[in-house]
Amino acid sequence: MVDINLSVVGFGNRLYADDGIGLVVLEHLEKVTLPDGVETVYGGTDGFVLIDLFRKKKRVLIIDAVKMGKKPGDVCIFELDADNLNIIEDHISFHSFGLSEILNLTRQLKIEPKAKITGIEPMNLKLGDAISPEVEKKIPEIVRKIVEECKSYV
Amino acid sequence: MKRNLNINVHHLTRVEGHGNIVVNMKEGKLEKSHLAIVEPPRFFEAMLKGRSFHEAAVITSRICGICSLGHQMTSLKATEAALGLEVSKQTILLRKLLTDGGTMQSNTLHSLFLAAPDFVNQPSVFAMIGDNTETVLRALRMKNIANEISEVIGGRAVHPITPVPGGFTRIPTVSELKKLRKRLVEEAIPDCKAIVDTMVALHDTIPNFTRDTEYISLQCDDEYALYDGDICSSDIGRVPVNEYRRMTNEYIVTHSTSKHSKANRESFMVGALARFNNNYSKLRGNARNSAEKMGLKAPCCNPYMNTIAQIVEVYHCTEDAIEIIDTLLAKGLKVEKPNQEPTKHGQGIGSTEVPRGILYHDYTYDRRGNIIRANCVIPTSQNLGNVDDDMEKLVPEIIEESKESIVHKLEMLVRAYDPCISCSVHLLDVEFIE
Numbered sequence: 001m002v003d004i005n006l007s008v009v010g011f012g013n014r015l016y017a018d019d020g021i022g023l024v025v026l027e028h029l030e031k032v033t034l035p036d037g038v039e040t041v042y043g044g045t046d047g048f049v050l051i052d053l054f055r056k057k058k059r060v061l062i063i064d065a066v067k068m069g070k071k072p073g074d075v076c077i078f079e080l081d082a083d084n085l086n087i088i089e090d091h092i093s094f095h096s097f098g099l100s101e102i103l104n105l106t107r108q109l110k111i112e113p114k115a116k117i118t119g120i121e122p123m124n125l126k127l128g129d130a131i132s133p134e135v136e137k138k139i140p141e142i143v144r145k146i147v148e149e150c151k152s153y154v
Numbered sequence: 155m156k157r158n159l160n161i162n163v164h165h166l167t168r169v170e171g172h173g174n175i176v177v178n179m180k181e182g183k184l185e186k187s188h189l190a191i192v193e194p195p196r197f198f199e200a201m202l203k204g205r206s207f208h209e210a211a212v213i214t215s216r217i218c219g220i221c222s223l224g225h226q227m228t229s230l231k232a233t234e235a236a237l238g239l240e241v242s243k244q245t246i247l248l249r250k251l252l253t254d255g256g257t258m259q260s261n262t263l264h265s266l267f268l269a270a271p272d273f274v275n276q277p278s279v280f281a282m283i284g285d286n287t288e289t290v291l292r293a294l295r296m297k298n299i300a301n302e303i304s305e306v307i308g309g310r311a312v313h314p315i316t317p318v319p320g321g322f323t324r325i326p327t328v329s330e331l332k333k334l335r336k337r338l339v340e341e342a343i344p345d346c347k348a349i350v351d352t353m354v355a356l357h358d359t360i361p362n363f364t365r366d367t368e369y370i371s372l373q374c375d376d377e378y379a380l381y382d383g384d385i386c387s388s389d390i391g392r393v394p395v396n397e398y399r400r401m402t403n404e405y406i407v408t409h410s411t412s413k414h415s416k417a418n419r420e421s422f423m424v425g426a427l428a429r430f431n432n433n434y435s436k437l438r439g440n441a442r443n444s445a446e447k448m449g450l451k452a453p454c455c456n457p458y459m460n461t462i463a464q465i466v467e468v469y470h471c472t473e474d475a476i477e478i479i480d481t482l483l484a485k486g487l488k489v490e491k492p493n494q495e496p497t498k499h500g501q502g503i504g505s506t507e508v509p510r511g512i513l514y515h516d517y518t519y520d521r522r523g524n525i526i527r528a529n530c531v532i533p534t535s536q537n538l539g540n541v542d543d544d545m546e547k548l549v550p551e552i553i554e555e556s557k558e559s560i561v562h563k564l565e566m567l568v569r570a571y572d573p574c575i576s577c578s579v580h581l582l583d584v585e586f587i588e
Contacts, residue, residue, distance in 0.1 A: 013216060014216065015201075015213070015216045042310055042311070042312055042313070043312065044222075044312035044313045045216075045222075045312070046301075046311070046312040048294070048297055048301075049301070049311060049312065051294055052294075052298050052301070055294075104280050105279070105280065105283075105290075108280055108283040108290075109283065109287065109290065109291070127201070129213075
C-alpha cells in the first residue's frame with residue numbers, strides 16, 4: 001500500500017445547486033487516474049472530517065464553492081492561512097460546523113493544518129439539485145487543474 | 155416586583171439555524187415569551203413528489219447536516235412500509251448499529267461543544283478549550299469513532315451510501331467489525347466514563363427549574379427504543395406509529411416559520427429527556443448508573459437536564475453498539491441482496507428516534523414506485539410549543555434576577571433542547587421588549 005500524501009476533500013450540499021460543486025468535482029476525480037498517494041474523501045456537510053485529517057498531519061486539498069467575486073465556475077487554488085480566512089468566513093456555507101469554526105478549533109488545539117482550498121465560484125445557491133450550466137461546463141477544466149495540483153505533491 | 159422587561163436575542167448562537175428569543179413584560183405582566191423562528195422554509199416535501207423510491211432517502215438525508223443518518227433510516231422505513239419490502243434481521247441489526255453511532259456523535263457534540271459553554275458561562279467552545287483540551291479531544295474522538303461506524307456499516311463517514319430500501323448493498327467484513335469493536339471498548343468506553351465525570355463537576359450550574367410536561371418518544375418491549383417502536387406518551391401510554399397525526403396535530407403560529415405541535419396538552423417535549431423518562435428501565439446498566447451519578451432520575455421535568463440525558467444516551471449507545479457487534483459476529487455475517495421488489499403500493503409511515511427526538515416520514519407511492527405525497531414531522535418543530543410554555547413559566551420565576559442572568563437562562567433553555575432549526579422550518583434570537 002502506498003502511503004497517502006494528499007487527501008482531496010469535497011464539501012457541499014447537493015440540494016443547494018452550486019453549493020454541491022465540490023462533491024460533483026470529487027465524483028469526476030474518482031473516475032480519473034490520480035497520482036499514487038492521493039486519496040479522495042467525501043466531506044459532504046461535515047467539516048469535522050478535516051480535523052481528523054489535520055490531526056493525522058495529512059496534507060489536504062479542499063474543494064468547495066467559494067464566493068470570490070469571479071465568473072461562475074472560475075477556480076482559484078489558495079493556501080489556507082490567516083491572511084485569507086476572511087474570504088472563507090464570507091462565503092455562503094450551509095455546513096453544520098463551518099470551515100472557519102473548524103480552523104479556529106484546530107488552532108486552539110495547536111494542530112497546524114496543511115491545506116489548500118480549491119475555490120470554485122458558484123452562480124446559484126438556491127434550492128435545487130442541478131449545477132448551473134455555466135459552472136458545469138467548466139468541470140473538465142477544474143478537474144484538470146486539480147489533477148495538476150495533485151501531481152505537485154507527489 | 156412590577157417590572158418592565160424587554161428581551162430580544164436576535165439570531166441565537168450555538169444552535170443549528172436562525173431563531174430569536176422574544177420576551178416582553180409590562181408592569182410585571184408577561185405579555186410575550188416565545189422562540190421566534192425566522193429561518194426560511196425549504197419545501198423538502200414538494201421536492202420529493204414524483205421521485206422514485208430509490209431516491210427518497212438520498213434526498214431526505216440532506217434535510218439535515220447533523221442527523222442525516224436519522225432521516226435516512228426513517229425514510230427507508232417509510233418506503234419499505236409503503237411498498238411492502240421486508241428486511242432481514244441482519245439489516246435491522248446493522249441499522250441499529252448505525253443509529254447508535256449517529257446518536258453518539260450528535261449527543262456528544264451538542265452537549266460538549268454547544269451546551270457546555272453555558273454551564274461555565276463561556277461564549278463558545280473555543281473559549282473553553284484552554285483548560286479543557288482533553289474533553290474537547292474526547293468529543294472529537296467520539297465523533298471519529300461514530301464516523302468509523304458509519305464508514306464500516308454505511309460505506310461512507312458522511313451520508314452513508316450502502317443502506318438502501320430493502321437492505322444494504324454491502325455487508326461489513328468480520329475484521330472490520332472486530333476493529334470497530336476494539337475501538338469502542340478501548341477508546342469510547344473510557345471516554346464515556348470521563349465525559350460523565352466532567353458533567354458531574356458541572357452539575358451545580360444547571361438551573362433548578364421544573365414544569366410538569368407530556369413526554370413523547372418511541373417505546374418497545376425489549377430495548378431502549380431508538381430504531382423502532384410504538385409512539386409512547388407519558389400521559390396516555392402507547393399509540394401505533396400509523397396514528398402519528400393525532401400525536402402531533404401540527405398548527406401554524408404567527409411568530410414562527412416552523413409549525414408547532416400538540417398532543418394531549420397544549421405542548422409536549424421530545425428528545426433525549428423524553429426518551430429517558432419513557433424508557434428509563436431499558437437503559438443499559440452503566441448508562442443508568444451514570445445518570446444517577448449526574449443527578450438525573452426518571453421522571454425528570456427539568457428541560458435543562460436534556461443535556462445530561464444526552465450523555466447518558468452516549469454511554470448507552472456505546473454499550474449497545476458493542477453488543478450488536480457481538481451478536482453479528484456470533485451469528486455470522488451473511489451476504490444478502492437488498493429486497494427491492496415492491497409487493498404493494500400506497501401509504502407508508504416510518505418513525506425513528508433521531509438525536510433531537512421522534513421523527514416521522516409519511517410517503518404515498520404510486521404503482522410505479524414514485525412518490526405522490528410526502529409529509530415529514532421533525533422533532534424540533536414538535537418541541538417549539540414546549541419551549542414557549544417553559545419560557546412562560548420560567549420568566550416570572552426568575553424576574554428578580556438581572557437582565558443578563560435572565561437572558562443567559564433563556565438562551566441556555568433553548569440550547570438544552572438542541573434545536574435543529576433548519577430542519578424544523580419548514581427559527582433563534584432573545585428579544586426582551588421593555
